[in-house]
Amino acid sequence: MTGDILRAEGLRKQFPGVLALDGVDLSLRAGEVHVLLGENGAGKSTLIKILSGAYHPDGGRVLMDGRPVRIRSAGDARALGIATIYQEFNLVPQLTVAENLALGRPPRRFGLVDRARMERDAAGLLARVDVRVDPRTPVGRLGIARMQMVEIAKALALEARILIMDEPTAVLTTGEVEKLFAIVRQLRDEGVSIVFITHHLEEIPQIGDRVTVLRDGRSVAEVPASTPHDELVRLMVGRPIDQQYPRKRARPGEPLLKVRGLTRRGVFADVSFEVRAGEVVGVAGLVGAGRTEVARAVFGADHYDAGEVTVNGRRVPPGDVHAAMEAGLGLVPEDRKGQGLVLGAAVAENLGLVTLRDATRAGFVDRKGQRSAAAKVAGRLGIRMAGLDQEVRTLSGGNQQKVVIGKWLVAGARVLILDEPTRGVDVGARVEIYQLVNELTAAGDAVLMISSDLPEVLGMSDRILVMARGRLVGELPAAGATQDDVMAMAVAEVEGGRVQ
Amino acid sequence: MAVSSNVLVQRRSPVALWLAENGALVALVVLVVGLSLLSSDFLSVTNLLNVGVQAAVTAILAFGSTFVIVTGGIDLSVGSVAALSAIVLAWGATPAGWPWPVATVAGLAVGVACGLVNAVLIAYGKLPPFIATLAMLGVARGLALVISQGSPIELPAQVAHLGDTIGRYLPVPVIVMVVMGVVAAVILNRTYAGRAMYAIGGNEEAARLSGIKVDRQKLITYALSGGFAAVAGIVLASRLASAQPQAATGYELDAIAAVVIGGASLSGGKGRALGTFVGALILAVLRNGLNLLSVSAFWQQVVIGVVIALAVLVDTLRRRETS
Numbered sequence: 001m002t003g004d005i006l007r008a009e010g011l012r013k014q015f016p017g018v019l020a021l022d023g024v025d026l027s028l029r030a031g032e033v034h035v036l037l038g039e040n041g042a043g044k045s046t047l048i049k050i051l052s053g054a055y056h057p058d059g060g061r062v063l064m065d066g067r068p069v070r071i072r073s074a075g076d077a078r079a080l081g082i083a084t085i086y087q088e089f090n091l092v093p094q095l096t097v098a099e100n101l102a103l104g105r106p107p108r109r110f111g112l113v114d115r116a117r118m119e120r121d122a123a124g125l126l127a128r129v130d131v132r133v134d135p136r137t138p139v140g141r142l143g144i145a146r147m148q149m150v151e152i153a154k155a156l157a158l159e160a161r162i163l164i165m166d167e168p169t170a171v172l173t174t175g176e177v178e179k180l181f182a183i184v185r186q187l188r189d190e191g192v193s194i195v196f197i198t199h200h201l202e203e204i205p206q207i208g209d210r211v212t213v214l215r216d217g218r219s220v221a222e223v224p225a226s227t228p229h230d231e232l233v234r235l236m237v238g239r240p241i242d243q244q245y246p247r248k249r250a251r252p253g254e255p256l257l258k259v260r261g262l263t264r265r266g267v268f269a270d271v272s273f274e275v276r277a278g279e280v281v282g283v284a285g286l287v288g289a290g291r292t293e294v295a296r297a298v299f300g301a302d303h304y305d306a307g308e309v310t311v312n313g314r315r316v317p318p319g320d321v322h323a324a325m326e327a328g329l330g331l332v333p334e335d336r337k338g339q340g341l342v343l344g345a346a347v348a349e350n351l352g353l354v355t356l357r358d359a360t361r362a363g364f365v366d367r368k369g370q371r372s373a374a375a376k377v378a379g380r381l382g383i384r385m386a387g388l389d390q391e392v393r394t395l396s397g398g399n400q401q402k403v404v405i406g407k408w409l410v411a412g413a414r415v416l417i418l419d420e421p422t423r424g425v426d427v428g429a430r431v432e433i434y435q436l437v438n439e440l441t442a443a444g445d446a447v448l449m450i451s452s453d454l455p456e457v458l459g460m461s462d463r464i465l466v467m468a469r470g471r472l473v474g475e476l477p478a479a480g481a482t483q484d485d486v487m488a489m490a491v492a493e494v495e496g497g498r499v500q
Numbered sequence: 501m502a503v504s505s506n507v508l509v510q511r512r513s514p515v516a517l518w519l520a521e522n523g524a525l526v527a528l529v530v531l532v533v534g535l536s537l538l539s540s541d542f543l544s545v546t547n548l549l550n551v552g553v554q555a556a557v558t559a560i561l562a563f564g565s566t567f568v569i570v571t572g573g574i575d576l577s578v579g580s581v582a583a584l585s586a587i588v589l590a591w592g593a594t595p596a597g598w599p600w601p602v603a604t605v606a607g608l609a610v611g612v613a614c615g616l617v618n619a620v621l622i623a624y625g626k627l628p629p630f631i632a633t634l635a636m637l638g639v640a641r642g643l644a645l646v647i648s649q650g651s652p653i654e655l656p657a658q659v660a661h662l663g664d665t666i667g668r669y670l671p672v673p674v675i676v677m678v679v680m681g682v683v684a685a686v687i688l689n690r691t692y693a694g695r696a697m698y699a700i701g702g703n704e705e706a707a708r709l710s711g712i713k714v715d716r717q718k719l720i721t722y723a724l725s726g727g728f729a730a731v732a733g734i735v736l737a738s739r740l741a742s743a744q745p746q747a748a749t750g751y752e753l754d755a756i757a758a759v760v761i762g763g764a765s766l767s768g769g770k771g772r773a774l775g776t777f778v779g780a781l782i783l784a785v786l787r788n789g790l791n792l793l794s795v796s797a798f799w800q801q802v803v804i805g806v807v808i809a810l811a812v813l814v815d816t817l818r819r820r821e822t823s
């Protein structure tokens with residue numbers, strides 16, 4: 001067929017113990033947004049890593065403008081006009097935003113790096129993606145959402161013909177997703193072809209033109225983006241999913257977690273709330289509203305200046321993770337790679353990390369018991385892996401997320417704080433996680449769920465807290481609330497600019 | 501006949517996998533076979549026992565270093581701490597006149613204490629392990645010289661028996677090495693402290709957020725390293741029946757080399773006691789073989805340096821291939 005800027009035919013890729021791609025075709029037209037859809041571990045990231053030269057296929061071929069091409073390295077891909085934003089970030093945390101944006105090809109003057117120009121260029125790129133951040137800030141200090149925007153800016157700098165984006169919206173809030181879509185549409189209108197991976201089905205008709213569905217390493221369908229959700233789910237999972245948010249609300253019991261006047265100068269101020277037994281409390285807000293910071297402070301991961309945290313009537317000392325856990329708190333952190341996982345260790349090890357202490361008798365760990373517990377959770381969450389001994393590093397992104405959640409599910413915390421729990425998780429597995437949340441609350445435990453996915457907050461919480469600029473600005477019952485209600489609260493305060 | 505290609509590509513031969521996983525062991529076997537062809541003396545019982553005795557001190561030090569390296573740290577002080585521990589034991593027993601068991605406990609305690617000081621500087625003072633243990637390398641060696649006034653001190657006879665050979669074929673240092681190796685393997689594989697070491701080395705922040713008291717685990721890790729160094733120092737002294745303040749100079753580098761040849765990663769999270777044991781044997785076999793082949797001491801250093809680089813290079817290439 002003519003008009004295809006890029007075609008992949010019969011791609012195969014074998015990893016030890018896993019056949020990641022087993023005959024995948026993809027056709028990409030000039031000036032289209034082509035969505036790749038598939039369950040966690042279906043092979044989406046592997047496919048784009050082949051297109052970007054990170055992996056070499058074991059079979060099949062790639063054609064550009066009808067001619068076979070060999071993409072052996074990132075350099076080859078760049079020369080062919082392919083730019084890629086990977087699911088896992090490729091930023092150097094110690095370097096500044098400007099340095100990251102110019103990585104590998106900094107502007108020079110008399111043979112030396114021209115810092116002034118580098119920072120000017122960076123400011124221009126950042127303005128294009130509409131993020132307000134000083135180009136001289138070290139990337140490691142940005143939150144994960146702004147890191148994603150920097151990644152996008154970095155890819156824009158390459159002026160590519162084909163832009164590949166692996167789950168760019170996973171870490172963004174609604175407002176930022178809108179900004180991203182505006183950029184994507186503009187690029188598309190300029191004739192750039194875009195490959196777009198997402199697990200958010202509602203984004204597909206908004207941004208996509210066509211969809212290629214992958215299942216178990218094969219491309220099973222190519223359909224227009226207007227295809228109904230149910231049909232997409234069926235193609236992807238092989239069966240329909242009846243209820244996306246299966247929340248069973250129960251009457252809340254005693255307060256389990258009480259937070260009073262929590263304050264950390266310059267970050268959040270006077271945050272007070274309660275979470276009751278059997279309750280799911282959602283926390284909504286824009287990125288930078290201070291939700292993650294509050295969660296970390298409550299859990300003892302960071303210090304705070306004033307306020308107090310009580311769990312089940314017990315005062316939790318500040319800055320002491322171990323004491324918080326003893327009191328019954330658990331935290332699934334938002335940054336799975338940096339804070340949630342030991343990437344080089346096996347799935348079994350990671351799943352057993354939180355229960356290590358409990359599985360210890362007289363200094364010795366019951367590793368058999370740990371392993372069988374791990375096997376159970378892995379089965380429950382449908383973690384797609386070669387085995388419990390597979391290194392977590394080599395799991396697909398969504399399956400890594402399942403491991404982070406899984407390790408806390410085995411731990412039996414009374415109050416579980418989930419920070420963006422379903423980031424990058426496919427529709428089927430999401431429902432499985434929600435079921436587990438239901439089980440926890442049915443057993444009288446409580447969940448505090450931070451999420452930038454508004455439908456999720458609305459669908460799974462009993463009550464919603466809204467944060468803006470480091471303060472709690474409102475609370476509303478989830479039943480009957482709409483996305484607009486929540487956004488109005490989150491944004492009003494920011495635009496008013498009264499706080500802090 | 502009708503084997504699906506699917507199955508064919510999915511299975512790599514188990515032999516190939518095993519070889520890839522145990523590269524150091526393969527290298528050791530190749531080395532042993534090669535040397536036994538090149539030198540008729542190599543495979544004699546006396547010579548092999550000799551190799552075992554030579555490996556013992558390095559291996560014991562290296563087992564201790566394995567703990568530290570698994571957590572992503574490094575301990576440069578083990579050679580000096582070994583010497584200091586032996587000196588304290590000998591000094592306590594002879595000039596100070598303590599009963600020998602008391603002196604022995606004192607020697608071991610000094611090793612542990614040095615490790616604890618390292619850990620406090622690292623965990624609470626936030627010094628990089630390289631710097632903290634480099635300082636201890638100087639301090640412990642200096643103290644050994646101060647206490648001994650620069651000369652060897654005789655070891656109590658009871659302790660010196662550690663250097664003996666039981667019957668004709670069982671050198672005590674080899675027994676101590678095996679026991680310490682088993683202890684190290686059990687700690688690493690089966691205990692909370694060991695599992696915590698892997699987690700900390702793999703991702704310290706994830707370990708902390710999983711409820712592991714990282715600072716406390718580091719105390720245990722460096723204390724173990726110090727304790728193992730003390731044992732190594734005492735074994736070394738027992739072979740000469742006297743403690744030397746300059747003993748074990750530079751041994752920390754052999755220990756690190758053994759750990760790394762054994763497959764551990766200096767960035768943490770990886771390493772096994774068995775690997776370290778094989779690494780220590782490779783170094784000892786190599787030294788012994790080069791001696792038998794009358795290679796000059798100068799060239800020996802060159803060869804050993806090249807072997808260390810090769811071992812790690814092969815390992816890195818292998819890892820890159822499988823990932």
Ligand SMILES: Nc1ncnc2c1ncn2[C@@H]1O[C@H](COP(=O)(O)OP(=O)(O)OP(=O)(O)O)[C@@H](O)[C@H]1O
Pocket residue numbers: 015016018019020038039040041042043044045046047087384385386394395396397398399424822823
């Ligand atoms: N380097 C690797 N070594 C071994 N297995 C791997 C490696 N990379 C990927 N895999 C395996 O290949 C399969 C496909 O992974 P891939 O990352 O392409 O999935 P994905 O479709 O992007 O999933 P997700 O939606 O979770 O990101 C998974 O089973 C994964 O475990």
Ligand SMILES: [Mg+2]
Pocket residue numbers: 044045046087166396397398
């Ligand atoms: Mg992926």
